[in-house]
Amino acid sequence: MADPKLLTISGSLRKGAYNRMLLAEAVRAFGPAEVTEADLNLPLYDGDLEEAEGVPASVQALVEQIKAADAVVISSPEYNKGISGVLKNALDWISRVPGSAFKNKPTVVMSANAGRTGGETGQYMVLHCLVPHQADVLPGPTLCVATAGDEFDAEGRLLNERYLKVLNTRMTALRDRVS
Numbered sequence: 001m002a003d004p005k006l007l008t009i010s011g012s013l014r015k016g017a018y019n020r021m022l023l024a025e026a027v028r029a030f031g032p033a034e035v036t037e038a039d040l041n042l043p044l045y046d047g048d049l050e051e052a053e054g055v056p057a058s059v060q061a062l063v064e065q066i067k068a069a070d071a072v073v074i075s076s077p078e079y080n081k082g083i084s085g086v087l088k089n090a091l092d093w094i095s096r097v098p099g100s101a102f103k104n105k106p107t108v109v110m111s112a113n114a115g116r117t118g119g120e121t122g123q124y125m126v127l128h129c130l131v132p133h134q135a136d137v138l139p140g141p142t143l144c145v146a147t148a149g150d151e152f153d154a155e156g157r158l159l160n161e162r163y164l165k166v167l168n169t170r171m172t173a174l175r176d177r178v179s
């Protein structure tokens with residue numbers, strides 16, 4: 001059987017993002033997969049732009065990646081206790097493309113943040129914002145990597161066994177869902 005297609009979505013655009021590191025660990029924990037990394041560097045949602053030019057090609061490409069994926073992992077920082085604007089913007093664009101890309105898509109959500117709660121409040125907002133998309137969001141245990149700057153080594157590997165254990169639980173559940 002072919003390896004499952006796994007799409008990773010980072011709610012942080014920056015190259016050195018802790019959420020990217022967490023996604024890389026999630027991919028390792030998931031096991032053999034055809035991995036694609038989403039690019040959320042999209043135009044800001046603008047109804048005038050949509051009317052004049054239609055859905056941007058970058059959004060359409062993202063929608064196709066979600067549709068093609070067997071499973072999705074989203075890792076996003078919270079910004080000021082809320083969902084990152086980058087991720088919200090992407091979700092808003094995705095919702096404008098007919099066919100509900102996320103519908104019934106097995107999806108795991110996690111977060112890494114510099115703060116002491118690891119982005120838990122923002123992560124709940126991500127879960128909330130996924131509701132209209134009807135994704136098949138797998139339940140906890142919740143994974144919020146707190147004080148993220150201290151939690152990854154120079155190779156981007158998670159140092160804390162407790163986080164690794166939760167990550168493995170989540171990714172095993174996701175793999176089981178698509179096997």
Ligand SMILES: Cc1cc2nc3c(=O)[nH]c(=O)nc-3n(C[C@H](O)[C@H](O)[C@H](O)COP(=O)(O)O)c2cc1C
Nearest residue numbers: 012017018019077078079080081113114115116119
């Ligand atoms: C606009 C902004 C808002 C932030 N708000 C929070 C916050 O609410 N909670 C928190 O723990 N850290 C907050 N931070 C710090 C982030 O946790 C930190 O920048 C983290 O590295 C972002 O994730 P990334 O490494 O994946 O980019 C904020 C950072 C920025 C730039």
